[in-house]
Amino acid sequence: MSNPNQGKSDVSPWGDRAFKGLTLMMALSVFVLIVLIGYELAHGSAKAMRLFGWHFLTSSDWDPVNEKFGAVPFIFGTLASSLIGLMIAVPLSIATAVYLTELAPLWIRQPLTIFIELLAAVPSVILGLWGIYVMVPWLRVHLFPFLQHTLGFLPFFQGPIYGPSVLAGGIIVAIMILPIITSVSREILRSVPGLQREAAYALGATRWEVTRIAVLSYAKKGLFGAVILGLGRALGETMAVTMVIGNSPQIAKSLFAPGYTLASVVANEFSEATTDTYLSALFEVGLVLLGVTVLVNALAQLLLKTFAGPGVKPQS
Amino acid sequence: MNKLVVSLIASAAVFGAQAQLINGAGSSFDYPAFTKWFEAYGAKDAAVHFNYQSIGSGGGQQQLLKETVDFGASDAPMTDENMAKAPGKILHIPVVAGGVTITYNLPGSPKLKLDSDVIANIYMGNIKNWNDAKIAALNPGVSLPDLAVVPVHRSDGSGTTFIFSDYLSAVNPAWQDTVGKGTAVKWPAGVGLGAKGSEGLAGQVKQLPGAIGYVELAYADKNQMAYADVKNAAGNFISPAPDSVSAALATAKIAADFRFSMVNAPGEKAYPIAGPSWVLVYQQQKNAENGKKLVAFLKWAVTDGQKLSPALDYAPLPEAIQQQELQLLDTIKY
Numbered sequence: 001m002s003n004p005n006q007g008k009s010d011v012s013p014w015g016d017r018a019f020k021g022l023t024l025m026m027a028l029s030v031f032v033l034i035v036l037i038g039y040e041l042a043h044g045s046a047k048a049m050r051l052f053g054w055h056f057l058t059s060s061d062w063d064p065v066n067e068k069f070g071a072v073p074f075i076f077g078t079l080a081s082s083l084i085g086l087m088i089a090v091p092l093s094i095a096t097a098v099y100l101t102e103l104a105p106l107w108i109r110q111p112l113t114i115f116i117e118l119l120a121a122v123p124s125v126i127l128g129l130w131g132i133y134v135m136v137p138w139l140r141v142h143l144f145p146f147l148q149h150t151l152g153f154l155p156f157f158q159g160p161i162y163g164p165s166v167l168a169g170g171i172i173v174a175i176m177i178l179p180i181i182t183s184v185s186r187e188i189l190r191s192v193p194g195l196q197r198e199a200a201y202a203l204g205a206t207r208w209e210v211t212r213i214a215v216l217s218y219a220k221k222g223l224f225g226a227v228i229l230g231l232g233r234a235l236g237e238t239m240a241v242t243m244v245i246g247n248s249p250q251i252a253k254s255l256f257a258p259g260y261t262l263a264s265v266v267a268n269e270f271s272e273a274t275t276d277t278y279l280s281a282l283f284e285v286g287l288v289l290l291g292v293t294v295l296v297n298a299l300a301q302l303l304l305k306t307f308a309g310p311g312v313k314p315q316s
Numbered sequence: 317m318n319k320l321v322v323s324l325i326a327s328a329a330v331f332g333a334q335a336q337l338i339n340g341a342g343s344s345f346d347y348p349a350f351t352k353w354f355e356a357y358g359a360k361d362a363a364v365h366f367n368y369q370s371i372g373s374g375g376g377q378q379q380l381l382k383e384t385v386d387f388g389a390s391d392a393p394m395t396d397e398n399m400a401k402a403p404g405k406i407l408h409i410p411v412v413a414g415g416v417t418i419t420y421n422l423p424g425s426p427k428l429k430l431d432s433d434v435i436a437n438i439y440m441g442n443i444k445n446w447n448d449a450k451i452a453a454l455n456p457g458v459s460l461p462d463l464a465v466v467p468v469h470r471s472d473g474s475g476t477t478f479i480f481s482d483y484l485s486a487v488n489p490a491w492q493d494t495v496g497k498g499t500a501v502k503w504p505a506g507v508g509l510g511a512k513g514s515e516g517l518a519g520q521v522k523q524l525p526g527a528i529g530y531v532e533l534a535y536a537d538k539n540q541m542a543y544a545d546v547k548n549a550a551g552n553f554i555s556p557a558p559d560s561v562s563a564a565l566a567t568a569k570i571a572a573d574f575r576f577s578m579v580n581a582p583g584e585k586a587y588p589i590a591g592p593s594w595v596l597v598y599q600q601q602k603n604a605e606n607g608k609k610l611v612a613f614l615k616w617a618v619t620d621g622q623k624l625s626p627a628l629d630y631a632p633l634p635e636a637i638q639q640q641e642l643q644l645l646d647t648i649k650y
Binding site for chain 2: 132
């Protein structure tokens with residue numbers, strides 16, 4: 001008879017149990033926190049839900065004076081700026097991570113890694129002010145006219161150029177999520193076993209082929225996870241986006257037109273909202289943001305299950 | 317080390333025993349005035365300490381309704397709906413008044429003259445270019461560029477927006493019907509940009525040629541921003557300044573409960589885009605000690621405290637209003 005606990009019988013099981021219980025409690029606290037946040041938001045938005053019902057999710061009207069509220073332009077702005085942010089940040093981050101783990105000489109790796117982590121430490125409001133005073137004027141004078149000139153046949157790049165716009169918001173989001181996607185991707189790529197690479201080299205693969213076949217395809221599930229983490233941040237990014245997105249609750253085809261995000265409208269209007277209905281509507285915006293985040297994450301997980309094969313997952 | 321801890325505890329105990337702590341919350345527009353007053357009042361009554369949280373007018377009203385603070389401060393008067401919800405009668409005590417300037421970014425920063433019709437039509441998207449005939453008619457001799465007008469508004473709820481939209485509602489029926497007044501309003505669709513905070517608005521206006529915005533006088537002065545003279549109800553073009561705001565206050569129609577608006581005041585020298593900011597207190601104070609100290613402070617603030625206002629770009633309250641407020645403060649029971 002083999003006993004898995006043989007030789008350990010003199011050790012009290014309580015230490016292990018307590019440890020397990022403690023970590024379980026910590027893990028559960030995250031869950032409880034999310035549930036409580038959801039509950040509080042739902043509780044706060046009860047009045048708005050009763051007054052507007054589903055109309056809140058289909059109406060584009062945001063009129064605090066007459067107390068009519070609809071969240072569609074904010075949902076659009078949040079998704080649009082996050083999507084633009086991802087489109088810019090993902091290729092940049094993954095390329096950076098590949099360079100750092102596969103190609104860069106050691107003396108470059110360390111300083112570059114530190115710089116990327118420093119970028120994550122820049123406070124949002126500082127980035128926002130930099131956005132107003134440096135980035136947006138540059139975009140208005142250089143990049144936007146160039147885009148309009150070269151890609152102006154697309155509806156996304158037509159219309160008047162003010163500077164603050166959905167595109168500017170997306171670019172700021174990209175800068176803000178770059179560090180997290182890069183850091184996590186780097187960890188993922190580092191966790192790809194060396195044997196994978198050696199096997200590919202043994203088959204006569206070039207460096208690019210090794211990276212593509214042995215590393216990237218092995219790590220794609222994990223990289224996808226890194227992107228999802230970035231997306232989570234992008235959806236909730238508030239201060240910097242508010243500063244440069246123009247804050248107009250409208251849905252325009254042009255990326256040069258101003259937009260508005262869910263997080264921004266809460267940050268902007270919460271402190272001066274005086275009536276119950278108004279406050280309640282802002283709570284519901286928060287609830288919608290939570291809902292959008294959960295939905296987008298679920299969708300991403302589904303995509304991951306459908307398309308990605310086996311491989312390493314992010315541990316974070 | 318131990319000695320330090322002991323002395324800290326001892327001093328905390330002394331502090332706790334002697335000082336009367338009065339809590340307030342609300343308007344960020346009032347914050348500089350309160351800071352100055354609390355400091356100056358310390359010389360008069362060292363036994364009272366103030367804690368003011370500048371969390372916005374909405375927050376100030378909510379906190380007062382929940383009775384978590386001794387006084388609230390708000391740039392917009394409380395609505396009847398909120399007044400009815402309160403557990404007791406709430407008094408409005410005007411403590412400061414300030415002007416809102418119309419600032420712009422034009423090459424050469426010419427001094428402009430504007431009237432309510434032009435300002436409203438710019439913000440409604442009807443005037444699209446700086447060389448519009450209506451602007452030119454008000455500014456003979458000024459060469460206006462062929463440049464798109466980009467109206468910038470505050471995207472965060474703010475007392476400044478309340479005063480600005482209150483003004484446009486008072487002078488322009490179309491504005492009143494379609495937009496109305498509030499700390500945040502539904503800006504005409506597709507017109508201009510929203511910027512967060514005074515610093516955000518100032519940033520957008522400074523960076524974007526052709527932009528026009530509105531910002532409180534103190535902020536415009538501190539940041540050397542160009543601002544326009546605005547035509548008042550008497551037909552004169554008036555520059556925003558503490559004096560011209562005081563003139564507006566002196567000639568505005570003051571409601572008995574002080575929930576009044578002072579935009580477009582009839583005085584010859586009155587600047588038309590201005591508003592008061594109120595301290596909100598319960599007429600029946602719960603805590604007698606705090607109530608007594610609070611009333612003493614408010615009496616000082618609306619009289620002697622007003623002398624400190626011009627330096628902070630607020631308009632001092634006229635003598636007549638000070639007297640009315642003292643009478644109102646005398647009705648507070650504790």
